[in-house]
Amino acid sequence: xxxxxxxxxxxxxxxxxxxxxxxxxxxxxxxxxxxxxxxxxxxxxxxxxxxxxxxxxxxxxxxxxxxxxxxxxxxxxxxxxxxxxxxxxxxxxxxxxxxxxxxxxxxxxxxxxxxxxxxxxxxxxxxxxxxxxxxxxxxxxxxxxxxxxxxxxxxxxxxxxxxxxxxxxxxxxxxxxxxxxxxxxxxxxxxxxxxxxxxxxxxxxxxxxxxxxxxxxxxxxxxxxxxxxxxxxxxxxxxxxxxxxxxxxxxxxxxxxxxxxxxxxxxxxxxxxxxxxxxxxxx
Amino acid sequence: xxxxxxxxxxxxxxxxxxxxxxxxxxxxxxxxxxxxxxxxxxxxxxxxxxxxxxxxxxxxxxxxxxxxxxxxxxxxxxxxxxxxxxxxxxxxxxxxxxxxxxxxxxxxxxxxxxxxxxxxxxxxxxxxxxxxxxxxxxxxxxxxxxxxxxxxxxxxxxxxxxxxxxxxxxxxxxxxxxxxxxxxxxxxxxxxxxxxxxxxxxxxxxxxxxxxxxxxxxxxxxxxxxxxxxxxxxxxxxxxxxxxxxxxxxxxxxxxxxxxxxxxxxxxxxxxxxxxxxxxxxxxxxxxxxxxxxxxxxxxxxxxxxxxxxxxxxxxxxxxxxxxxxxxxxxxxxxxxxxxxxxxxxxxxxxxxxxxxxxxxxxxxxxxxxxxxxxxxxxxxxxxxxxxxxxx
Amino acid sequence: xxxxxxxxxxxxxxxxxxxxxxxxxxxxxxxxxxxxxxxxxxxxxxxxxxxxxxxxxxxxxxxxxxxxxxxxxxxxxxxxxxxxxxxxxxxxxxxxxxxxxxxxxxxxxxxxxxxxxxxxxxxxxxxxxxxxxxxxxxxxxxxxxxxxxxxxxxxxxxxxxxxxxxxxxxxxxxxxxxxxxxxxxxxxxxxxxxxxxxxxxxxxxxxxxxxxxxxxxxxxxxxxxxxxxxxxxxxxxxxxxxxxxxxxxxxxxxxxxxxxxxxxxxxxxxxxxxxxxxxxxxxxxxxx
Numbered sequence: 001x002x003x004x005x006x007x008x009x010x011x012x013x014x015x016x017x018x019x020x021x022x023x024x025x026x027x028x029x030x031x032x033x034x035x036x037x038x039x040x041x042x043x044x045x046x047x048x049x050x051x052x053x054x055x056x057x058x059x060x061x062x063x064x065x066x067x068x069x070x071x072x073x074x075x076x077x078x079x080x081x082x083x084x085x086x087x088x089x090x091x092x093x094x095x096x097x098x099x100x101x102x103x104x105x106x107x108x109x110x111x112x113x114x115x116x117x118x119x120x121x122x123x124x125x126x127x128x129x130x131x132x133x134x135x136x137x138x139x140x141x142x143x144x145x146x147x148x149x150x151x152x153x154x155x156x157x158x159x160x161x162x163x164x165x166x167x168x169x170x171x172x173x174x175x176x177x178x179x180x181x182x183x184x185x186x187x188x189x190x191x192x193x194x195x196x197x198x199x200x201x202x203x204x205x206x207x208x209x210x211x212x213x214x215x216x217x218x219x220x221x222x223x224x225x226x227x228x229x230x231x232x233x234x235x236x237x238x239x240x241x242x243x244x245x246x247x248x249x250x251x252x253x254x255x256x257x258x259x260x261x262x263x264x265x266x267x268x269x270x271x272x273x274x275x276x277x278x279x280x281x282x283x
Numbered sequence: 284x285x286x287x288x289x290x291x292x293x294x295x296x297x298x299x300x301x302x303x304x305x306x307x308x309x310x311x312x313x314x315x316x317x318x319x320x321x322x323x324x325x326x327x328x329x330x331x332x333x334x335x336x337x338x339x340x341x342x343x344x345x346x347x348x349x350x351x352x353x354x355x356x357x358x359x360x361x362x363x364x365x366x367x368x369x370x371x372x373x374x375x376x377x378x379x380x381x382x383x384x385x386x387x388x389x390x391x392x393x394x395x396x397x398x399x400x401x402x403x404x405x406x407x408x409x410x411x412x413x414x415x416x417x418x419x420x421x422x423x424x425x426x427x428x429x430x431x432x433x434x435x436x437x438x439x440x441x442x443x444x445x446x447x448x449x450x451x452x453x454x455x456x457x458x459x460x461x462x463x464x465x466x467x468x469x470x471x472x473x474x475x476x477x478x479x480x481x482x483x484x485x486x487x488x489x490x491x492x493x494x495x496x497x498x499x500x501x502x503x504x505x506x507x508x509x510x511x512x513x514x515x516x517x518x519x520x521x522x523x524x525x526x527x528x529x530x531x532x533x534x535x536x537x538x539x540x541x542x543x544x545x546x547x548x549x550x551x552x553x554x555x556x557x558x559x560x561x562x563x564x565x566x567x568x569x570x571x572x573x574x575x576x577x578x579x580x581x582x583x584x585x586x587x588x589x590x591x592x593x594x595x596x597x598x599x600x601x602x603x604x605x606x607x608x609x610x611x612x613x614x615x616x617x618x619x620x621x622x623x624x625x626x627x628x629x630x631x632x633x634x635x636x637x638x639x640x641x642x643x644x645x646x647x648x649x650x651x652x653x654x655x656x657x658x659x660x661x662x663x664x665x666x667x668x669x670x671x672x673x674x675x
Numbered sequence: 676x677x678x679x680x681x682x683x684x685x686x687x688x689x690x691x692x693x694x695x696x697x698x699x700x701x702x703x704x705x706x707x708x709x710x711x712x713x714x715x716x717x718x719x720x721x722x723x724x725x726x727x728x729x730x731x732x733x734x735x736x737x738x739x740x741x742x743x744x745x746x747x748x749x750x751x752x753x754x755x756x757x758x759x760x761x762x763x764x765x766x767x768x769x770x771x772x773x774x775x776x777x778x779x780x781x782x783x784x785x786x787x788x789x790x791x792x793x794x795x796x797x798x799x800x801x802x803x804x805x806x807x808x809x810x811x812x813x814x815x816x817x818x819x820x821x822x823x824x825x826x827x828x829x830x831x832x833x834x835x836x837x838x839x840x841x842x843x844x845x846x847x848x849x850x851x852x853x854x855x856x857x858x859x860x861x862x863x864x865x866x867x868x869x870x871x872x873x874x875x876x877x878x879x880x881x882x883x884x885x886x887x888x889x890x891x892x893x894x895x896x897x898x899x900x901x902x903x904x905x906x907x908x909x910x911x912x913x914x915x916x917x918x919x920x921x922x923x924x925x926x927x928x929x930x931x932x933x934x935x936x937x938x939x940x941x942x943x944x945x946x947x948x949x950x951x952x953x954x955x956x957x958x959x960x961x962x963x
Contacts, residue, residue, distance in 0.1 A: 032767040035760065036782055039840065042797035046789050049797075060539040060800070061558055077350045078342075078370055100694035111687035119691065121943070124890065126702050128942040130898040130918050133935045136380065136928075137705035137712075143384045150393075161701040164694055166842075166891060173850045173887035177880060207776075207852050211845040214780055218787035218841060229381050233339060233369040233393065241790040243342035243373035248535070248552075249793065257789030264788065268778045276774060376923035383719075383926075408719060479823070521909050528826050528908050536796055542804040542825060663718060663925070670920045674742075674912045 043261060050254035058248035069251040073259070076252045082240035083256050085152070086221050089236065093159035094216035098209060100160070101167025108168070109175040126165045134162065135229035142230065150232025158230045159223065163216040170215055174208030221260075330422075333587040335365045338396045339378075341575065342370040344449065346604045348613045354604050358594050364587055372398060374531070379405040382580065386414040391582025396591065398448050402488030402573040404660045406445065407438035409578060411661075415444040416579040422589035425596035428623045432649060433574065437503070437657040445576040446592050447621035449605075452644070452652050453489045453571035456538060456553050456563040457545035465545040467567040468497035472520040480544040482537070483517065485529035487669045488655040490517065490547060492571035496653065502571075505659035514665075518672055529673040549573075550641045551618045563641070565651050572652035574621065595622075602628030606636035617642055713932035723929065731933035739917055739934065743941060746913040749828070749903075750896035753835040757843040757892050758885065760836075765847035765884070766877075770856065780848065784841050795834065795905050799825060826908045834902035839895070843888040850884025851877075886953055890946065897942050898935075914938055 052059055053066040074080040108119060126134065138158055142148045182204070186196045202209075224238040231239065241253050345352050345368070355366045372378045378399070382392045386409075399406040409415045420426060426446065439445045457465040461480070465471055471481055472494070484490045491513045492502040498516065500509035520526045527543070528534075534546040539558050553563040577595075579588045594600055601622040606629040607615030615633070619642060629637040636642055659665055713731055717723035736743070768779045786794055802808055802824045812818040824830055854877060862872035900915030914934065922931035 028763055028767050029771065032764045035764045036779075039783065039786060039837075041801060042794040043786055043789060045797035045800055046793055058535055058539060058552075060536045060796070072349075075349055077347055077352065080350075100697060103690045104694040107687040107690035111690075113684075113687045119695065122695070122698060122703070124894060124943070124946065125706070125939065126698070127891070127894040128898060128939045129706070130900070130915055130935050130938060132380075132900075132919050132922050133709055133931055134702075134705070136384075136922065137709040138701060139381070139384050140708045141701070141705045143388055143390065157701055161697060164698060168694075169887045169891050170846050170849055173846045173883045174853055176883040177850070177853065204853075208849040210777060211780060211849045214784045215841060215845050218784040222787045222791055224791065228377060231371070233337070233367075233371050235369065235371050238790045238792075239371065239373075240342070241792050243370055245373075245532070245792055245796075248343075249796075253790070253793060257793055260788040261785050264781055264785070265778070268781045272774050272778055374923075380923050380926075411720065479821075524908075526909070533905060536799055537803075537825070540800065540803045540805065542799075542823075661720070666925055667927075670917075670924055673909055674916045674920050 043258075046254045047258045050251055050258050052251055052254075054248075054251065059251050059254065069255050073252055073255045076244075076250050078235060078240055079237075079250075079252055079256065082235050082237045083260075085155075085234060086237035087260075089152070089155050089159055090217045090220040093156055093163055093220045094213050097160045097163035097216045098167045098171075098212045101164045101212060102171045102205075102209060104164070104168045105171035105175055109172055109178075123165050123168050126162050131225035132229075135226035138226065139229045150230065151234050154230045154232065155227055155234065155236065158226050159220045162223075162226060163219055166215050166219060167212040170212040171205065171208045174205050178204070330586055332362060332364050332590065333395075333584045335367050336396070336584070336587050336591055337367045337369070337394045338591070339369045339371050339394045340396075340398050340448075341372045344370070344398070344575070344616060344618075346607055346613050346615055348611065353611075353613050354595075354600055357600070358591060361594070362590060364591070366591070369394075375400050375403040375405045379408070386412070386581055389581075392580045393582075394580055395583035395588045396577050397580055398575050398577055400573055400575050401436060401438060401657075402492070402571065402655050402660065403486065404666070406576055406578065407657050407661060409580070410439060410444050414581050416581060416583055416585045416588075417443050418446065418579065418592070419585050419589035422586060423593040423596065425593045425622075428596050428598060430621050430623050432572075433621050436574075436654070439576075445578045446596070448575045448577050448595075449616060449618035450572060450574040450621060451618050452550040452565060452641075452648075453484065453493065453547065453573065454550060454563055454565045455493075455545055456548040456561055458538065458541055458543065458558075459560045459562060461541060462544040464562070464564075466564055468493050469567075471545055471547065471566075472516060472525060475525075477544050478523070478525050479527050480542075481526060482528045482530045482534045482543060482546045483520070483526050484534075484547045485531055485673050487666065488660055489571050489573065491659075491669075492653060492655045493547065493566055493569075496569035497566065499568075502653050502655050505656040505665075510659065510665055514668060514672070521672060553641070565648060570652045572649075572654055598622055598624030598628050601625040602632055605629055605642065606633040608632045619644060709932045709935065712928050713936055715929045717929070719926040728929060731929050732937060735930060735934045735937055739914060742912060742914040742917050743938065745911075746897050746899075746915065746938070747941065747945065749832050749835060749913060750893050750899070752832050753839060753896050754843070754889055754893040756832070756836045757840055758889060761840055761844040761888070762847055762885075765844045765851055768844075769848050769851035769854075770859075776852070780845065783844050786837075787841065791838065791901065792905075795902075798834070798837070799906075802830065825906060826911075828907070828911045830906040831903050831911050831913075834906045835896050835899055838902065839892045842891040842895070846887035846891060847881065847884040850881045850887070854880050882953065886949075889949070894942055894946070897945075898938055 049059055049062070050069055051065050051067070052062055053064040053068065054061070055063050069075075104119070104123070107113075108116060108123075135158070138161070142150065142154055148154065183196050183200055186200045187193070191199070222238060223236075224242060227236050228239060235243070237256070241249055244250065244253065346354050352366075352368060355368055359365050378397070382394075382397075385392050399409070401407075423446070426442070429442070429447070433447050433450075434442065436442075436445075455465055455468070455471055462477060465474070465477065465481075471477065471483075491505075491510070494513040494516055495502040495505070495509055498509065498512050500512065517526070528537075530546070532549065532552060534543065534548055535552055537543045538546045538548070538561060548563065550563055553561055577588075577592060579585055595604070601620050602625045603613065603615075605615050605617070605620045605625055607613040609632075615636060617636065617639075626637055626643045629643070640648060711725065712723070714725060714728050715723040716726045716728045716731075764783075768776055772779050800806065804823050804825065809818065809824055812824075813820060813822070818824070858880075859872060859877055862876035863869055866872045866875060897913075898915045898918075900913060900919050903911050903913045903916050918931050918934050918938070921927045921934065
C-alpha cells in the first residue's frame with residue numbers, strides 16, 4: 001500500500017499534519033532553491049557591482065549606481081577581443097571535446113578490448129596533472145614543432161586536450177546502466193547499426209552529451225594557467241581579468257560576466273518555451 | 284587597433300616578427316642546439332624601422348582613451364610604425380616561465396619589447412643568460428633624461444639592456460577606522476593588536492627590503508647574516524599568526540573592505556582603492572623602490588624598439604602617459620615616471636596629478652626608498668627558503 | 676549489416692582513434708617531456724642536464740609530505756561535501772525539473788562564466804570579517820569572537836567545494852535522469868518507506884554518476900592551487916602551490932616535474948582504492 005493511498009483514505013486531515021506533509025513533499029525543492037541561491041550568490045554580487053561607479057580603479061567598495069559600465073561595456077581596451085576569443089575557443093573546444101569524448105565513452109563501455117584498462121588510466125591522467133606542468137609541457141611540445149605559431153590554434157588544441165577527459169567521464173556515467181534492450185529491439189525491427197545509433201541511442205544519451213557540453217564550455221571559458229602558457233600574445237578573458245586585477249579589474253569585467261550568464265540563460269529559456277509551444281501544437 | 288587586423292594578418296606578422304631574425308633562429312632550434320644566437324639583431328643594427336613593433340606590457344600600464352592608447356597612436360603618426368600592443372604580462376614569474384622555453388632554444392619570442400620588474404630575479408636573469416638584446420643607444424638620445432637614481436642599477440650598470448618604464452614604491456597601508464597609524468615595519472610585524480589582521484607581500488625583494496631596513500641592515504648589500512635576521516623576523520610573524528596571508532596585489536580587496544588593519548602594499552594601488560580611510564606611507568625606516576624595465580628579448584627588433592624607447596623618454600610624451608589629460612579624456616598610468624622634466628610637463632596637463640606625492644615623489648621620499656641586492660634575488664638558497672615560508 | 680558488423684573487432688579502435696590520438700599527441704608526448712625533465716638536475720643559470728636524478732623524487736616526498744597529504748585531505752573533504760550537498764539537487768533537477776531541466780543545468784554551470792578571480796573576490800566580499808555572514812556566526816557563537824572565515828582552511832575547502840560543484844552535480848544528474856520514474860514508484864510500493872526505496876533502488880542505480888562525479892571532483896581538486904593562494908594562509912597551502920612556486924619562482928623545473936608525477940601517482944592509488952570499494956565495473960563501465 002503506498003503512502004499516498006493511505007492519505008487519500010484518511011477522513012479529515014489535521015492542518016498540522018497537512019503542513020508537515022507539505023513540507024516533506026517540498027523539502028527537496030526548498031533545499032534545491034536554497035542551493036541555487038548559494039551557488040548564485042557570488043554572481044549576484046558580481047551583477048550588483050557591475051552597476052557600481054568606483055572612484056578609483058578598484059571595484060570593491062560600493063560607491064554609487066551607474067548605467068555607464070553597461071553602455072560602455074567595451075570601453076576598456078582589450079576586453080572585447082578577449083571575450084570574443086574566449087567564447088570562440090569555448091564553443092569550438094566544447095563541441096569537439098564532447099564529440100571525441102562520446103566516441104571514447106562508447107568504446108569503453110560497450111566493447112571489451114585489450115587496452116581498455118590502459119585507456120581508462122589515460123583518460124584520468126590529464127585530470128590529475130597540475131595545470132602548470134600541463135601547460136608548460138604542452139608549450140615544450142609546441143616549441144619543438146617549429147611550424148607552430150602561438151595563438152588561437154594552440155589555445156584550442158590545449159582546451160580540447162584537457163576537456164576530453166571530462167566529456168568521457170560524464171557520458172560514461174550515462175552509458176553504464178544504459179538499457180541495451182531498446183537498441184536490440186530496434187535492430188530486431190530491422191534498423192541497421194547506424195540508424196539505431198542515431199535514432200535510438202543518441203536521443204537517449206542526449207542529456208549526457210548536453211551535460212558534457214556545458215561542463216566543457218565552463219572549463220574552457222574559465223581556464224587560465226594552461227591557456228596562459230600556450231596563448232602566445234593572444235589574451236583570453238580570464239587572462240585579461242587576471243592581468244587587470246593587478247591594477248583593479250574594471251566594472252566592465254562584471255558586466256561581461258553577467259552578460260554571458262544572462263544571454264545563456266535567455267537562450268535556454270527561449271529554447272524551453274519554444275519546445276513547450278511545439279509540444280502543445282503537436283498535441 | 285589590433286581588432287582591425289584580421290587574424291591571418293596577425294599570425295603572419297607574428298611569424299615574420301623580426302623577419303630575418305626569427306627564421307634562422309628556428310632552423311637552429313630544429314637542429315637541437317640551444318643557446319644559438321639569433322642572427323641579425325646583435326652585431327650590426329640595421330637602421331630601418333620595422334612595420335610593426337610588438338610590445339608586451341602589464342595591464343593598464345599605459346595611457347588610455349576609450350579603446351585607444353593616445354601615445355601609441357601618436358608614435359605611429361610620427362614614425363609610421365604600428366605598435367602591436369599586448370597586455371599579456373601579469374606577473375614576472377609566469378611571464379618568464381612562458382618565454383624561457385623559446386629563449387632557451389634560441390627562438391624569438393615574437394616580441395620586441397617586454398617589461399619586467401627589477402626587484403625580482405628575472406630581469407637580471409634575462410641579461411645574464413644573454414637573452415636580452417643590447418639597446419641601440421645611438422637611437423635613444425633622450426636617454427639623457429633618465430633620472431639620476433636610475434642610471435646605474437646593479438643588474439645593468441651601464442643601462443646597456445634596459446630602460447625603466449615606470450616605478451613604484453612599497454610601503455605600508457593602514458585603515459584608520461580599524462587601527463591607529465601603522466607607520467613602521469616594527470608595528471606591522473610585532474604589534475599584538477594587529478595579530479591576524481595584516482598581510483605581507485609575497486615578493487621577497489619587497490618584503491625583505493622593508494624588514495632589513497627595519498633591522499638597520501642595508502638591503503642593497505645582503506649577507507647571510509642580514510638575510511637570516513630579516514627572514515627569521517618574518518618567520519616569527521608567520522608562526523605566531525601575526526601575518527594573515529602573503530599576497531600579491533590581492534591585498535587590495537581585503538584592505539578595502541576592512542578585513543585588514545594594515546598591509547604591506549604598493550603605492551600606486553592605494554589611490555585606486557576608493558576608500559578614504561586607507562592611507563599609505565613609506566615606513567619609518569625606509570621603503571622599497573621597484574622599477575618595471577623595458578627590455579628587448581633576443582630576436583626582437585633592436586632599432587625599432589630603441590626608437591620607441593626614445594619616444595617614451597621625451598618629457599612631453601612621458602607626462603601625457605603618466606598624468607593623462609582630463610581635457611582630452613585621456614587616463615594616465617599614475618605610477619612614478621623615470622623621466623626628468625615630466626613633472627613640469629604634467630603640470631600643464633593635470634596639476635592635481637603633477638602635485639601628487641605618490642606619482643611625483645619629493646626628493647625626501649625618493650631618498651627613503653631603496654633597492655634590493657640583485658645578487659640576493661638570484662640566490663637559490665634564499666629563494667627556496669622564502670618560498671617554503673610563504674607556501675608552508 | 677554492413678561494415679561495422681563485419682569489422683566488430685575493429686569498431687572500438689575506430690571509435691577510440693580520434694580522441695586517443697589527440698591525447699596521445701597533445702598529452703602523452705608532453706608528459707614524456709615532463710618525465711624527462713623530472714630526472715634532470717641543474718638550475719636556470721647553468722642549464723639542466725639529464726641525470727637519472729631519482730633523488731628529485733625522494734627529496735620531494737621527504738620535504739613536502741605535509742602538503743601532499745594536506746592536498747589529498749582537502750580534496751577528499753571537498754569531494755564528500757560536494758557529493759552530500761550536490762546529490763539532492765541533481766535528484767531534484769532529474770526528477771522534478773521537467774522541461775526546465777536544461778535551464779537548471781545551465782544555472783549550475785553559470786558561475787563559471789564569471790572568471791574564477793571575480794567570483795572569488797565576490798566570496799571574499801560576502802565572507803568578509805565585517806560582513807553579514809561572519810557577524811551572524813559571531814552572534815550565534817558558532818565562531819569565536821575574533822574568529823574569521825577568510826584565510827583559514829575552512830575557506831580553502833569551501834572554495835574548492837564551491838568551484839567543483841558542477842563537476843559533481845552534472846555527472847550525478849546524467850546518471851539519475853536515466854532512471855525510469857516508474858521503477859521508483861514500484862520500489863516505493865514495495866518498500867515501507869520512500870527512504871528505503873531510495874536506498875535500495877535509486878542510489879545503486881545512480882552509482883555510476885556518483886563515481887563519475889567523485890572522480891571529476893577529487894582528481895583535479897587535489898592539484899588545485901588557486902583556492903589556497905587566495906583564500907588560505909601560509910599553513911594552508913597545497914601541493915599545487917608548491918609545484919607552482921617550484922616552477923615559476925624557483926625555476927626548478929625538475930623538482931616541479933617530479934612532484935607532479937608523485938601527485939599523479941598518489942591520486943591514481945587513491946582512485947584504485949576507491950575502485951575496489953565501489954566495484955570495478957562502475958569504473959570501467961561494463962560488468963566484465
